[in-house]
Structures are given as C-alpha cells and as structure tokens.
Amino acid sequence: MRILLVEDSQRLQTYLGKGLRLAGWAVDTASDGEEGLWLATENDYDVIVLDLMLPKLDGISVLQRLRMAGNKTHILILTAKDTVPDRVHGFQQGADDYLIKPFAFEELLARVQALGRRKYHDKSGRVNIGGLAIDTASRTVSRNGITIDLTAREYALLELLALRHGEVVTRTEIERRIYDERAEPMSNVVDSTVCLLRKKIDRAGSPSLIQTRRGMGYVLREPES
Helix, strand or coil: CEEEEECCCHHHHHHHHHHHHHCCCEEEEECCHHHHHHHHHHCCCCEEEEECCCCCCCHHHHHHHHHHCCCCCEEEEEECCCCHHHHHHHHHCCCCEEEECCCCHHHHHHHHHHHHHHHCCCCCCEEEECCEEEECCCCEEEECCEEECCCHHHHHHHHHHHHCCCCCEEHHHHHHHHCCHHHCCCCCHHHHHHHHHHHHHCCCCCCCCEEEECCCEEEECCCCC
C-alpha cells in the first residue's frame, strides 16, 4: 500500500512513518495541511492518515476539500479531540475512521490495514489461491497448512498481488505502492523480490502462482491445468 501521513509533530511523524515502512508500505509525509492537500491531490494513495490540528490548513478543511473534489481515498483521522460531537463532525465531513491520541501503534496499523482492504472490497481479510492462504489481517501466509516466513517487503508485494488476484499489476505500480520515492528502487528490485517469493510459495515441479506477463507486469492466479 501507499500511505500519506499528514502530521505536524515531527517526533510522531518520524515514529509512525518508520513503523509503517517497517510494515512494508510506501509512506509519504507532510507537516502541514497545505502540503498534505497538495500531495493527496497529486498522488493516488490507498490510505491517508490525517491529523486534525495542523498549521496552514486544519485537517477538517483538508478532508472537506478532498471530498468536494471527488477524492475517495480512505481517510483515518488522528486527533486529541475525543468528544462524541467532534467524532460525529469528522464522519459527517467524510472521514472513514477515527483514532484518538494517545494510541497504540498496533491499533493504528490494524486500522490502516482494514481501510486498505476496503479499497479492494475485501472484508474477509483472507485470500486463497491454489492452496496458498494469505491472511491480510494477521499478515500471515501459508500453503497447504504450512506457514511461510516472509520479509515485510515480500509480504507487501504478495498482499498487493493477492488483493488484485487475477489482474495484472504493472512493475511501475508495484514500485509506487511498496517503495518510497526517496528509496529510489533499482530497476531489478521488483523482479528480485518476485523471484524470492516464488522460491518460498511455489511447490517444486509445479507452475508458479505468480505469473509474468511480459511487457506488462505480474499476476497472482492458479495456473491453468
């Protein structure tokens, strides 16, 4: 997933950004409402994590302008305002979820995951293909009941393909959804990660579940018999 984090506290922005990146996601950050609005308008994000108390342009104004412009990205509000009227107002303006400060990072992670799944119309949190089971809630993978250990980056790539299973996902989109712009991924990094994934999830002597579409990208699907 690609996430936009709009938070003016540099300490909290650094902490949350690091945690989300360690989860295997690409994260862009903004420290004020105007920058956040510009990034959200210019880029396609899976989830926006938006603080309300921002300089230059407050979070509610950012939310209102995005919704008025037709932006449907799922937005998680971060705020220290914990009254019911405050939360109701946020939902009325188009927020998808609310998290009151202070909060546990694990809860933020779970809520971001849930909003990301919602984008791909996946409510069950599980994808099963050819004996491969991906649980996007617990971020675990198994094949025929045997757990498969993946790095955060490997899992993020597999999750993206799983949520779009049956569809071709281009190399460019994979880079945009998983790697930060500042990371400057090498030209073969996606191919290398796919190669490692295949070694871990495929059965010896059987066609790969991750199929290459030359000149297009990759698709996760059960091989045709």
